[in-house]
Amino acid sequence: MESTWNEAHLLGILSKVGPIGSGKGLEFLEIGVGDDAAVVVLQENRYSLCADLIAEKVHFDMEYFTPRDVGYKAIAVNISDLAAMGATPLFATVTISAPKDTNVAEIQSGITSACEEYGIVAVGGDLSDGASIVVSVSVVGGHFGRNPMLRSNLAAGDTIFVTGSLGGSAAGLRELKGSSGKASLSTRAKRHLHPLARIKEGIMLAEMKVMAAMDVSDGLAIDLWRMADASNCGFAVDNIPIQDGATLEDAISGGEDFELIFATNRPAEVVDAFKATGQREPIQIGIVRKDLEDREILGKRAHPLGYLH
Amino acid sequence: MESTWNEAHLLGILSKVGPIGSGKGLEFLEIGVGDDAAVVVLQENRYSLCADLIAEKVHFDMEYFTPRDVGYKAIAVNISDLAAMGATPLFATVTISAPKDTNVAEIQSGITSACEEYGIVAVGGDLSDGASIVVSVSVVGGHFGRNPMLRSNLAAGDTIFVTGSLGGSAAGLRELKGSSGKASLSTRAKRHLHPLARIKEGIMLAEMKVMAAMDVSDGLAIDLWRMADASNCGFAVDNIPIQDGATLEDAISGGEDFELIFATNRPAEVVDAFKATGQREPIQIGIVRKDLEDREILGKRAHPLGYLH
Numbered sequence: 001m002e003s004t005w006n007e008a009h010l011l012g013i014l015s016k017v018g019p020i021g022s023g024k025g026l027e028f029l030e031i032g033v034g035d036d037a038a039v040v041v042l043q044e045n046r047y048s049l050c051a052d053l054i055a056e057k058v059h060f061d062m063e064y065f066t067p068r069d070v071g072y073k074a075i076a077v078n079i080s081d082l083a084a085m086g087a088t089p090l091f092a093t094v095t096i097s098a099p100k101d102t103n104v105a106e107i108q109s110g111i112t113s114a115c116e117e118y119g120i121v122a123v124g125g126d127l128s129d130g131a132s133i134v135v136s137v138s139v140v141g142g143h144f145g146r147n148p149m150l151r152s153n154l155a156a157g158d159t160i161f162v163t164g165s166l167g168g169s170a171a172g173l174r175e176l177k178g179s180s181g182k183a184s185l186s187t188r189a190k191r192h193l194h195p196l197a198r199i200k201e202g203i204m205l206a207e208m209k210v211m212a213a214m215d216v217s218d219g220l221a222i223d224l225w226r227m228a229d230a231s232n233c234g235f236a237v238d239n240i241p242i243q244d245g246a247t248l249e250d251a252i253s254g255g256e257d258f259e260l261i262f263a264t265n266r267p268a269e270v271v272d273a274f275k276a277t278g279q280r281e282p283i284q285i286g287i288v289r290k291d292l293e294d295r296e297i298l299g300k301r302a303h304p305l306g307y308l309h
Numbered sequence: 310m311e312s313t314w315n316e317a318h319l320l321g322i323l324s325k326v327g328p329i330g331s332g333k334g335l336e337f338l339e340i341g342v343g344d345d346a347a348v349v350v351l352q353e354n355r356y357s358l359c360a361d362l363i364a365e366k367v368h369f370d371m372e373y374f375t376p377r378d379v380g381y382k383a384i385a386v387n388i389s390d391l392a393a394m395g396a397t398p399l400f401a402t403v404t405i406s407a408p409k410d411t412n413v414a415e416i417q418s419g420i421t422s423a424c425e426e427y428g429i430v431a432v433g434g435d436l437s438d439g440a441s442i443v444v445s446v447s448v449v450g451g452h453f454g455r456n457p458m459l460r461s462n463l464a465a466g467d468t469i470f471v472t473g474s475l476g477g478s479a480a481g482l483r484e485l486k487g488s489s490g491k492a493s494l495s496t497r498a499k500r501h502l503h504p505l506a507r508i509k510e511g512i513m514l515a516e517m518k519v520m521a522a523m524d525v526s527d528g529l530a531i532d533l534w535r536m537a538d539a540s541n542c543g544f545a546v547d548n549i550p551i552q553d554g555a556t557l558e559d560a561i562s563g564g565e566d567f568e569l570i571f572a573t574n575r576p577a578e579v580v581d582a583f584k585a586t587g588q589r590e591p592i593q594i595g596i597v598r599k600d601l602e603d604r605e606i607l608g609k610r611a612h613p614l615g616y617l618h
Contacts, residue, residue, distance in 0.1 A: 030355065031457065034539065036393040036523060037359035037450070039457045044353050046339065050346035051402035051447060052435045058406075059437065084345040093360035095445040097367075097406075126361045128368065131441040136404040138360060138447035141346070148340065148348045214345060230343065 020112050023119030024142070025090035038123035040091060046148060048087040051138035052078050062133070064176040067103045069193045071110025074135035077217070079118045079197035080258040084215040086149045086206025087141025089120035089199060094137050097130030107135065118199055146206040149262065153212035154231035156290035158263035161270070161282040163201045166220055167246030168192075170254020188245050195258045201279065205262055208273055213262040219253040220285075221297060224261055225304035234294030235302070237286035252297060253305045263288055329421050332428030333451070334399035347432035349400060355457060357396040360447035361387050371442070373485040376412045378502045380419025383444035386526070388427045388506035389567040393524040395458045395515025396450025398429035398508060403446050406439030416444065427508055455515040458571065462521035463540035465599035467572035470579070470591040472510045475529055476555030477501075479563020497554050504567045510588065514571055517582055522571040528562040529594075530606060533570055534613035543603030544611070546595035561606060562614045572597055 019032040031039035054060060054074050065073075075092060082089050094111055098104060104127065115122050120139065154160075172188030185193070198215070205213060212231065216223050220240065228235050242251040264270050267284065274281050289295075295302040328341040340348035363369060363383050374382075384401060391398050403420055407413060413436065424431050429448060463469075481497035494502070507524070514522060523536050529549065537544050551560040573579050576593065583590050598604075604611040 031459065035457075035460050036390040037357035037396070037457075039394070039452075040356050040358060042351050042354060042356055045351060047349050047351055048346035049349060049400055049402060049449065050433050051404050051445075053404040053406055053437060053445065055406045055437050055439045058439060081345040085348070087346070091358055093358060093447045095360050095362040095447075097362055097364045097443045097445075124359050126445075128362060128364045130364045130367060130443060132439065134362075134406045134439055134443045134445075136360075136362065136406075136435075136443075136445035138402045138404075139346075140358065140449070143348075148344075148346075150340065151344050 020122035021115035021120050023121050025121035046143035048085045048141040050081045053136035056133040067106035068110035071107040072114045074137045075114035076195045076197050078137045078139045080215040082141035083197050083199040083202035084213050086146050086202045089118050090142050091140040092120050092122045094125040096127045096135050098133040149213035151214050151227045152230040154233050154263050154288045156288050158265050158288040159267035160263045160286045162259045163198050163282050164259040165241035165243040166257045167250030167254050168243035169256040170250040171246035198260050210262050210264045213260050216257045216259050218255045221252050222304045234289035234291045236296040239285050241283045329431035330424035330429050332430050334430035355452035357394045357450040359390045362445035365442040376415035377419035380416040381423045383446045384423035385504045385506050387446045387448045389524040391450035392506050392508040392511030393522050395455050395511045398427050399451050400449040401429050401431045403434040405436045405444050407442040458522035460523050460536045461539040463542050463572050463597045465597050467574050467597040468576035469572045469595045471568045471570055472507050472591050473568040474550035474552040475566045476559030476563050477552035478565040479559040480555035507569050519571050519573045522569050525566045525568050527564045530561050531613045543598035543600045545605040548594050550592045
């Protein structure tokens with residue numbers, strides 16, 4: 001449905017800078033914002049498609065999120081899924097449903113900021129009135145000859161890594177809920193409001209033919225559990241890197257850190273490659289076990305506990 | 310964000326039948342529902358991308374929509390945009406935000422029905438709690454060598470057509486608002502609840518190298534106005550086909566008929582081709598004028614009035 005001043009308003013905002021973003025997708029964009037659809041000219045290739053929404057009072061609260069944070073986060077959580085696949089961000093579409101007094105221009109500003117940061121091009125969307133703020137984003141990523149990394153590719157004996165320490169977002173959320181103002185946001189609070197999608201890391205891992213990855217969106221315990229289910233195997237985690245200021249529980253079952261979990265049978269090679277390119281070094285956390293039932297975290301039986309929205 | 314029992318629930322519903330839909334997109338689908346993203350293998354080609362949402366109390370009211378109608382309509386309005394471009398439906402992603410007591414399985418059932426009808430494949434999505442029902446859909450269509458039809462391609466002297474009579478959806482909405490039950494829905498009411506996207510017509514027009522098209526989503530007057538703006542021209546409409554039971558005003562400024570407006574300099578050829586294939590015959594409504602200011606409907610100066618959500 002191509003409807004109303006509302007969509008015209010969103011398209012107007014998008015059009016101010018042409019299609020939003022200055023990423024690789026621009027090379028393939030033939031018709032941008034303003035028609036019934038955008039038209040892109042794609043080469044023969046694998047592409048990843050996914051969509052996620054963030055909803056007020058479920059994924060965020062306007063008590064401590066600015067409209068700009070909302071827009072940024074809606075893009076970032078989708079980019080994180082592309083990172084987990086090892087795909088290069090190309091195109092996004094954005095739909096916003098929000099009460100009429102919402103500062104949509106500020107949501108759009110956050111969307112623009114994230115599009116620029118991750119090199120994705122927003123090519124269209126829709127905007128309507130609504131009972132509360134819901135921002136839904138769909139993204140297209142390109143694999144450009146790299147194999148997609150799958151949840152189902154864990155293999156017994158693989159070393160499991162995460163790309164960074166965990167628990168920061170959950171600890172940050174707790175701080176935000178307890179704070180009366182936003183004068184001095186901690187790194188953790190910023191991490192919650194302004195998550196970082198590990199797109200460089202994802203592409204580098206796919207280039208190195210790492211086959212299994214997933215982003216930590218609901219928490220290490222539940223997300224690794226899902227990978228093990230998809231791969232029909234178990235795991236033993238013996239090391240959990242905890243972000244400063246977070247608790248072990250935050251790191252095990254807090255969500256939205258958006259670091260990547262991945263597994264490889266060439267651990268030294270992968271670590272060396274990250275070092276050689278000056279990237280943060282991935283952190284070894286455990287090993288893939290053969291038996292489906294054999295699932296341990298720090299010596300105890302694992303449970304699929306996570307941050308449930 | 311890949312989160313919660315909610316998304317698991319949606320994916321569970323989607324997975325029951327594999328990816329939803331049995332369309333052409335299946336040929337290109339490598340990894341379906343269940344990973345961080347779906348993976349498709351595309352050939353070199355033009356593709357159309359777009360996204361539209363429908364929101365409760367804005368685009369529909371649960372007083373007269375069933376959850377199944379909501380799911381169907383969310384897909385159909387997006388397919389209509391692909392029809393207007395002349396693209397073949399390939400892939401959809403769907404996000405649903407809804408109160409926890411919503412019958413999501415029924416929404417999903419409507420989505421499935423529309424995906425089957427239009428030959429599109431739903432490859433992923435997200436589901437979360439929310440204050441009211443918002444269904445956002447993004448779609449990918451393939452042009453397969455055909456040129457995309459654009460709003461900006463009207464040329465002076467072209468004959469303007471619509472693919473069918475107008476006003477039915479607006480009249481149907483009025484009936485639904487005034488009715489106490491759904492025992493005997495008129496064709497018009499069904500048209501509002503269960504819109505038909507003109508995908509066959511769109512593809513056929515693009516195959517015939519018709520260059521200018523748009524779907525009637527907000528009403529003939531406003532949508533033709535937009536085409537004229539995009540094409541830097543005027544128009545004179547001297548014939549408006551009115552659906553049985555609708556008024557002239559419904560047909561001029563009622564929205565959501567989802568018939569296609571198109572223009573061509575080979576009107577007889579196009580009409581003959583529709584006849585020859587047993588399609589409904591398109592209806593000639595007017596002509597494209599050169600002067601931007603020269604915009605008439607039934608002899609009066611036109612105004613961009615439409616159905617505003």
